Amino acid sequence: MPAADWSRVVSSCDGLPRHWSLPCSRSPRSLDDELPLYVTTNGAGFATGIFDAPPIDGSRPLVTGGVYGLSPVARRLAGVAVSSLHRMRAFLKLLVDLRAPVATVEVRASSISITSGSRRRGKLARRTDRPMKRLVALYRSPTYSPHAHRQNDTAILDATVDGLERRGWDVVRTGERDVAAAGCLPPRLRQHVSGPGRLGASAHLVPKEALAVNPPESVLNCHRHRLVEKDGRRRRRVSRTLIVPTADPQTVMPLVHQLNGDGRPVWVEAR
């Protein structure tokens, strides 16, 4: 990335009233990140959605990862959010969900040659001539994970995925909300799905001869999934939940006001 672009990124988050700035590229192949984030934007360049996989609605998303600019407000929000969230990308998605201003700064690719872990693994797999085993790591919606469960569940899945990646598995991480929003699984896995699918189509990912620890039908049978689907048909919305650290409840007030900005109810849980 040329020096001028770096300066543009820095100046975009210096003294402006936006919460977060993301340098983004138009080309997914130009980002040296194993798990880039795909960003959709509005006409003013603010992020409208952040996804683990490219959206399939025909839009041409930006990609980002690893470089951030934070306003003083974003600094405070990060300190609050870390009590509930485990991953940087989850925090970015929360900011967009809260309609916090996340500005994108489009930059060009540069000509450096760093081999990312995924490319390295791909080369290793080709060298050993062994087909890579594939896995979808599906993070469930944080809405359904109160208290410490969210961190625990994420940490368990992270540790499992890390271990499998070290053993040569090709893992795609995605989230329940991303799958629901995109209407299908990540593009790399669509070939395994026999037809356009919604979340239910993930059942096709598990071959009959394979052992599934937590098969898709279990997810679909989860009463919360049914409840959300049922309420959606009735045009009712499920209340969002915000976990508040009891030691310093006032720090969460900006989040409460933002969550409530559209008039929808907010459940606030103390921990």
Next chain:
Amino acid sequence: MMQGLILAGGRGSRLAADGVETPKALVEVAGRPQLLHLSQTFVALGCESVTCMVRDDVAVEVPPPLPAVVHTCRTPSSLHTLVAGLAVAPPGPVFCAMVDTGHARGGLESRCIEL
């Protein structure tokens, strides 16, 4: 005034899996640890301060006159490392990058590459 923050709190487990035992922050690029390259970049970009968050079992010294301060941490994710860094970084807006952000021409670093 912008403050710089470099996140290097990870274990470097993927590098280790590929046979690189050196902590990620200390992996040398062009003869110097990439942490130093990125610190210099932040200074060149006008950051008033540079805070480096490294894992607590990594010994890092930043030679003067670079205005970088190294703090150690043991955190479960980059978000936790970010928050730990924000807690010790001077007030104001923060420009933040992962330590394995690459190295581009002209001495400025980028995580972007052209394939």
